[in-house]
Amino acid sequence: MSLYDIGDQLYFEGRYQEAADIFRECIDKQLELNSSINYLGCCELQLGNFEQALGWFDEVIGRAPHWERPHMNKSRVFIKQGNLIEAKKCLDDALQINPEHEDVYYYLGIYYEKCDDLFKAEEAYNKSLGIDANQPETLLNQGIVVSRQGKYVEAIGYFQKVIALDPNESDAYWNITQIYVSTKDYNQALLYLDKYMFLNKDDEEAQELRVTLEREMTDSRTPITKDISKRETSS
Numbered sequence: 001m002s003l004y005d006i007g008d009q010l011y012f013e014g015r016y017q018e019a020a021d022i023f024r025e026c027i028d029k030q031l032e033l034n035s036s037i038n039y040l041g042c043c044e045l046q047l048g049n050f051e052q053a054l055g056w057f058d059e060v061i062g063r064a065p066h067w068e069r070p071h072m073n074k075s076r077v078f079i080k081q082g083n084l085i086e087a088k089k090c091l092d093d094a095l096q097i098n099p100e101h102e103d104v105y106y107y108l109g110i111y112y113e114k115c116d117d118l119f120k121a122e123e124a125y126n127k128s129l130g131i132d133a134n135q136p137e138t139l140l141n142q143g144i145v146v147s148r149q150g151k152y153v154e155a156i157g158y159f160q161k162v163i164a165l166d167p168n169e170s171d172a173y174w175n176i177t178q179i180y181v182s183t184k185d186y187n188q189a190l191l192y193l194d195k196y197m198f199l200n201k202d203d204e205e206a207q208e209l210r211v212t213l214e215r216e217m218t219d220s221r222t223p224i225t226k227d228i229s230k231r232e233t234s235s
Contacts, residue, residue, distance in 0.1 A: 003022060003025060003026055003029070004026050004032045006022055007019045007022035007023045007026060007039060011039060011042065011043065014046075016046040020047070023040040037060040038057065038073065040056050041057045041060070041073055057073050057077070066097055068101055068104060069103075071091075072090065072101070074090040075088075075091045076107060079107070079110060079111060084111065087111055088111060091108050102127075105124045105128035106128045109124035109138070111124075113145065118149055119149075121145045122145045122146060122149075125142040125145065139161050139165070140162050140169070140171055142158050143156075143159045143162070152183060155175070155179060159173075170200050176192040177196060177209075181209075181213070186217050190214070193209060193210055197210065
């Protein structure tokens, strides 16, 4: 395995500091230089070093101005910082370079969610899925967006697609559970909650919800609050 591939694997495993060290070594050795600089920026982003990340992305943009990915990655930094104006500029730049990149539309969807524009977020996720239909994270986000619009059947369909692609994606089970809670279908809610808890045995919130659901099935006076949202992972 090449040094660059080692860094790629470490990043995939979420070992961002170790990956950053490898990509610095790649840069020193001029190995896959533009990609290594871009990857180092992504590592700094994941480590919360936003200004360093922006510096690396700017460097690779200067070296490869017609590559959309560093523009997109700059938008990720700005979204994290809450600078949505600059985030949108970067996404527009990325789409101007490559209007057929599914990841750019994914982050455009996140941008519109941050702006509370659910219709445009749904549209952006649809464009991303039109390019590549088998994206669990995009399907998950799309399910959340349509569920927030009250389109529960459609939302469940998206979450079921996530499960088909990755049966261990517990957020999908959680979100289906919350939809069934909101529609008072407690049998189905318990079914999917149990699947979620199989993957998250120590989740106290889920344990409390299960007790409440069991009680609700025999005592309709017990209120249940709904929280239809995925657990935060990454943007």
